[in-house]
Amino acid sequence: MSETADLPLPVPDPASASARRVQSRTTSFDVAALAGVSQSAVSRAFTPGSSIAPAKRQRILEAARKLNYVPNSIASSLTTKRTNIVALILGNLANPFYVEVLRTFIDRLQAQGRQILTFTVENGADSDEAILRVLRYQVDGVVLTSAQLSTRMTSMCHDRGIPIVLFNRYIPGSDASGVRCDNAGGGRLMAEAFLAAGARSFAMIKGDPKGTTSQDRARGFTERLLEAGVARSAIREIEGASTYDGAFSAVLAAYRREPDRLPDAIFGINDIMAMGAMDALRQRMGLKIPQDVMIGGFDDIPESRRHPYQLTTVRQPVERMVDEALAILHLDEPALPIEPGIDRQVPGRLVWRGTIPAPALPGA
Amino acid sequence: MSETADLPLPVPDPASASARRVQSRTTSFDVAALAGVSQSAVSRAFTPGSSIAPAKRQRILEAARKLNYVPNSIASSLTTKRTNIVALILGNLANPFYVEVLRTFIDRLQAQGRQILTFTVENGADSDEAILRVLRYQVDGVVLTSAQLSTRMTSMCHDRGIPIVLFNRYIPGSDASGVRCDNAGGGRLMAEAFLAAGARSFAMIKGDPKGTTSQDRARGFTERLLEAGVARSAIREIEGASTYDGAFSAVLAAYRREPDRLPDAIFGINDIMAMGAMDALRQRMGLKIPQDVMIGGFDDIPESRRHPYQLTTVRQPVERMVDEALAILHLDEPALPIEPGIDRQVPGRLVWRGTIPAPALPGA
DNA sequence: GCAACATTTGAATGCGTATTCATAAATGGA
DNA sequence: TCCATTTATGAATACGCATTCAAATGTTGC
Numbered sequence: 001m002s003e004t005a006d007l008p009l010p011v012p013d014p015a016s017a018s019a020r021r022v023q024s025r026t027t028s029f030d031v032a033a034l035a036g037v038s039q040s041a042v043s044r045a046f047t048p049g050s051s052i053a054p055a056k057r058q059r060i061l062e063a064a065r066k067l068n069y070v071p072n073s074i075a076s077s078l079t080t081k082r083t084n085i086v087a088l089i090l091g092n093l094a095n096p097f098y099v100e101v102l103r104t105f106i107d108r109l110q111a112q113g114r115q116i117l118t119f120t121v122e123n124g125a126d127s128d129e130a131i132l133r134v135l136r137y138q139v140d141g142v143v144l145t146s147a148q149l150s151t152r153m154t155s156m157c158h159d160r161g162i163p164i165v166l167f168n169r170y171i172p173g174s175d176a177s178g179v180r181c182d183n184a185g186g187g188r189l190m191a192e193a194f195l196a197a198g199a200r201s202f203a204m205i206k207g208d209p210k211g212t213t214s215q216d217r218a219r220g221f222t223e224r225l226l227e228a229g230v231a232r233s234a235i236r237e238i239e240g241a242s243t244y245d246g247a248f249s250a251v252l253a254a255y256r257r258e259p260d261r262l263p264d265a266i267f268g269i270n271d272i273m274a275m276g277a278m279d280a281l282r283q284r285m286g287l288k289i290p291q292d293v294m295i296g297g298f299d300d301i302p303e304s305r306r307h308p309y310q311l312t313t314v315r316q317p318v319e320r321m322v323d324e325a326l327a328i329l330h331l332d333e334p335a336l337p338i339e340p341g342i343d344r345q346v347p348g349r350l351v352w353r354g355t356i357p358a359p360a361l362p363g364a
Numbered sequence: 365m366s367e368t369a370d371l372p373l374p375v376p377d378p379a380s381a382s383a384r385r386v387q388s389r390t391t392s393f394d395v396a397a398l399a400g401v402s403q404s405a406v407s408r409a410f411t412p413g414s415s416i417a418p419a420k421r422q423r424i425l426e427a428a429r430k431l432n433y434v435p436n437s438i439a440s441s442l443t444t445k446r447t448n449i450v451a452l453i454l455g456n457l458a459n460p461f462y463v464e465v466l467r468t469f470i471d472r473l474q475a476q477g478r479q480i481l482t483f484t485v486e487n488g489a490d491s492d493e494a495i496l497r498v499l500r501y502q503v504d505g506v507v508l509t510s511a512q513l514s515t516r517m518t519s520m521c522h523d524r525g526i527p528i529v530l531f532n533r534y535i536p537g538s539d540a541s542g543v544r545c546d547n548a549g550g551g552r553l554m555a556e557a558f559l560a561a562g563a564r565s566f567a568m569i570k571g572d573p574k575g576t577t578s579q580d581r582a583r584g585f586t587e588r589l590l591e592a593g594v595a596r597s598a599i600r601e602i603e604g605a606s607t608y609d610g611a612f613s614a615v616l617a618a619y620r621r622e623p624d625r626l627p628d629a630i631f632g633i634n635d636i637m638a639m640g641a642m643d644a645l646r647q648r649m650g651l652k653i654p655q656d657v658m659i660g661g662f663d664d665i666p667e668s669r670r671h672p673y674q675l676t677t678v679r680q681p682v683e684r685m686v687d688e689a690l691a692i693l694h695l696d697e698p699a700l701p702i703e704p705g706i707d708r709q710v711p712g713r714l715v716w717r718g719t720i721p722a723p724a725l726p727g728a
Numbered sequence: 729g730c731a732a733c734a735t736t737t738g739a740a741t742g743c744g745t746a747t748t749c750a751t752a753a754a755t756g757g758a
Numbered sequence: 759t760c761c762a763t764t765t766a767t768g769a770a771t772a773c774g775c776a777t778t779c780a781a782a783t784g785t786t787g788c
Contacts, residue, residue, distance in 0.1 A: 025524060027774055027775085028774070037737085037738085038739075039774090041737070041738075043776055043777085050776090053736060053737090056737090068520055070520075072500065072774055074442055074501065074774080075743090076775050078442055078742090078743045078773090078774080079775055079777075080776065080777095093467050094666070096460070096463075103457050106484050107484070115481055115483075116481065117479050118452075118480045118481075118482045119470075119479075120467070120471070133479065136435055136437040137438065137449075137479060156432055156434075160389060283671040303667075307643040307646070308643065308647075308672035308673075309672075389744085391743095391745085393744085401768085402769075403744090403745080403769095404745095404746080404747080404769080406745090408746090414746090416767085417766060435745075437745095439743070439746090440745050440746065441745090441773095442746090442774065443746045443747075443773050444745085444746065444773090445773080
């Protein structure tokens with residue numbers, strides 16, 4: 001059994017095997033006939049930079065408009081081997097951060113005249129099926145922001161000349177290139193912020209244990225605390241699904257288990273989890289933030305700025321990361337070889353807001 | 365000038381005009397050669413329901429796997445005239461409601477083996493350019509959840525046999541079909557909730573004045589209040605951009621203008637605006653909800669359920685609406701004619717939470 | 729005014745697959 | 759067992775466009 005045959009394919013109603021065709025599509029030949037030129041000329045009229053007399057191009061475009069002609073990109077892709085389609089494989093759209101990522105990619109790519117084929121994959125699930133679909137559609141590049149990626153799929157893409165870029169994750173042992181925030185560094189920034197505010201005991205709410213992103217942030221955070229002389233026993237880990245609700249209930253459960261071990265500071269591995277934690281702490285446990293507990297997040301999603309949260313967090317420079325990712329794809333220069341193993345890290349920046357008392361000279 | 369020639373197209377670097385081709389792609393002919401069959405057989409092996417001996421199919425799939433062969437959907441689309449691609453034209457991804465809509469469409473379509481081509485359009489802008497791109501890619505159907513749609517574009521799609529469905533909006537004078545929540549009815553539900561809770565003076569925070577959705581909700585709301593004997597002067601309108609921030613500042617501005625005309629109840633035309641209003645009222649104006657002001661929303665986005673908001677709102681049945689929308693597209697039966705002028709309305713449901721004091725028998 | 733060159737043009741071809749059509753093999757019925 | 763059907767198969771072709779190649783036209787320099 002080959003997996004390539006097992007994709008769920010829409011099985012067309014046998015009775016309607018013939019495609020809907022209200023009127024036979026107008027093709028470049030129709031336009032050519034109307035304009036009194038050859039089909040080649042029509043093709044050239046729609047191809048920027050090709051050799052055609054301006055006057056003739058105008059005449060052709062005019063004829064095309066009359067016929068409501070629109071070039072068939074599918075057909076042209078067949079010959080050019082470029083689809084101008086980029087695939088975006090996304091995980092958790094429940095996390096607003098990834099919505100922002102999606103928006104940014106769409107903005108950029110749309111402005112470049114490219115189309116976006118969107119896939120979602122269960123968080124942490126492997127994305128092989130999505131990749132297989134992507135391959136069928138001969139996309140010009142793939143952005144992967146979630147899920148695992150088998151080396152087999154990586155090489156299948158690369159063999160076909162399709163570049164992949166991992167966004168905010170890396171896959172150990174893979175030669176796929178990627179861009180990510182300096183997650184460990186961001187974790188360190190947060191540790192420093194807590195320390196500066198005088199915290200002595202800590203907790204992290206970690207999300208998906210398989211996610212390198214979560215791990216790296218936690219690692220940087222822990223390392224910095226240990227360097228500062230904090231005892232390992234003063235750093236607690238709370239596990240929960242990496243969602244608002246996951247953090248909410250994980251915090252409650254941890255508190256119920258050990259009510260007297262409330263830490264001074266809690267690091268939510270991302271903003272949405274930090275928000276869940278805040279709501280649990282305030283609304284269910286009656287605590288005040290930052291007086292009773294400090295909270296830190298990661299991402300700087302728009303919601304973090306809003307009044308109920310005012311979350312101190314590590315900002316990920318999404319636009320810059322997206323630009324770097326697109327640079328790695330180098331869609332404009334398909335002739336260049338795919339560079340494997342790039343691991344571009346972009347630093348995050350601490351944004352002081354209300355959930356950690358700012359030291360005398362904030363940011364100093 | 366034909367607009368069809370003006371799309372921003374990626375202009376390939378002249379130096380790299382030839383496409384990246386690391387190794388000549390393996391085609392169905394290669395597989396056929398290895399399996400010792402004809403190309404037709406390979407095609408049939410990958411086409412569910414086509415006439416081929418099971419044993420031979422297995423042999424072919426085996427050969428395909430060895431060669432890492434993946435069928436080229438672009439090529440097959442050229443002959444079948446079906447791409448299995450559906451276009452989603454979205455507006456405001458800053459509104460979580462539309463993120464949910466996006467997620468739901470992706471889930472459904474992905475499960476059907478279809479791909480999603482995503483476009484975003486400035487809110488309220490016209491979507492002609494997006495439609496033009498969509499036409500080039502010969503998509504099987506279009507879902508439009510924002511923006512305006514010219515009748516020219518509608519007919520261009522219909523002429524080509526591409527069905528369009530409008531999601532939660534309609535375009536007066538257009539024969540495009542659509543699905544929407546019964547927005548006016550939802551507005552009425554909210555009016556009734558406020559009345560039941562004893563409110564006597566009202567305000568609406570309206571979003572985009574061009575959006576029929578916003579207008580319909582406001583109209584239903586107003587009508588129901590008038591029917592109940594509320595004086596028109598007791599119903600105020602506050603205009604603002606249909607975002608969290610838009611509502612936040614619109615409420616503050618309205619309050620500063622007439623500090624003594626605080627209404628009993630405020631209807632945010634959607635949840636994200638209601639949330640902005642709530643935060644402004646509580647954090648900036650020191651008011652208590654629902655004691656000092658009641659708040660109602662519309663959509664029932666996940667955030668509405670969260671502790672800081674607990675928003676009483678009108679729930680839109682997204683899944684059902686998506687299903688209806690896909691039914692209108694009838695992607696499985698492309699031979700059926702496109703039915704214009706369908707206007708399917710799905711009722712909303714009031715969800716009582718904390719921002720309106722529930723009457724003795726909630727929901728009665 | 730003419731050679732040397734640059735720009736335009738159209739006919740023909742290929743891209744990778746699905747499908748048609750005619751033929752070959754397999755199956756069923758009597 | 760043999761004919762009538764059904765099923766399986768391969769050769770050939772079409773899908774709509776970009777591109778190559780050779781020819782034609784236009785431009786420049788002297």
